[in-house]
Amino acid sequence: MQASKFIKTQEGCRLTAYVCSGGNRTIGYGTSWGRGKTNKISKELADRLFFYELIDCEQYLKDRITVQLFDYEWVALADHVYNLGSLSTGIIELVNNYKMEEAAALMSQYIHADGRVIRGLKIRVKARVELFLGKKRVNLEAKGKKDILCTVNKPLTYLKDLTPR
DSSP states (O other): OTTHHHHHHHHOOEEEEEEOTTSOEEEETTEEOOTTSOSBOOHHHHHHHHHHHHHHHHHHHHHHOOSOOBHHHHHHHHHHHHHHSSOOHHHHHHHHTTOHHHHHHHHTTOOEETTEEOHHHHHHHHHHHHHHTTOSOOEEOOTTSOOEEOOTTOBSOSOGGGSOO
16 A cells, blocks of 8 residues: 555554553554553554554545545545544545645644644654645555655556545
């Protein structure tokens, strides 16, 4: 999946449970991990949990985004959903009306947890917004292909199952 490399880099992987800045018990690549579950997992389980959550994120976007996006826009939105669990209706409406600058401005506001600015979240959101606007270049992985350099003028065409409908 094209978004996996970017999101994994943003999340990092912790094989021991911890409490994230939002106050949730978390493990692996930012997976919510309820009480009563083990405190440690394997890298393989972390990867599997990540994969299933990423599928949910991609489906969430496919169900809501009605316009064709460039790969960098799609990855940034997937990162937003993976990190926060959803998109605001405002962001969805702006994206579906191709108001990308306004959508980016709204996305850039998601830097708080428990009423305070979180430094790590601020850094992540800045990277996400730069990617969304095509100002940041990153290598995106595609299964069975070499890493594909994300560029502003390259629409998503190589992974049909990830193309928004």
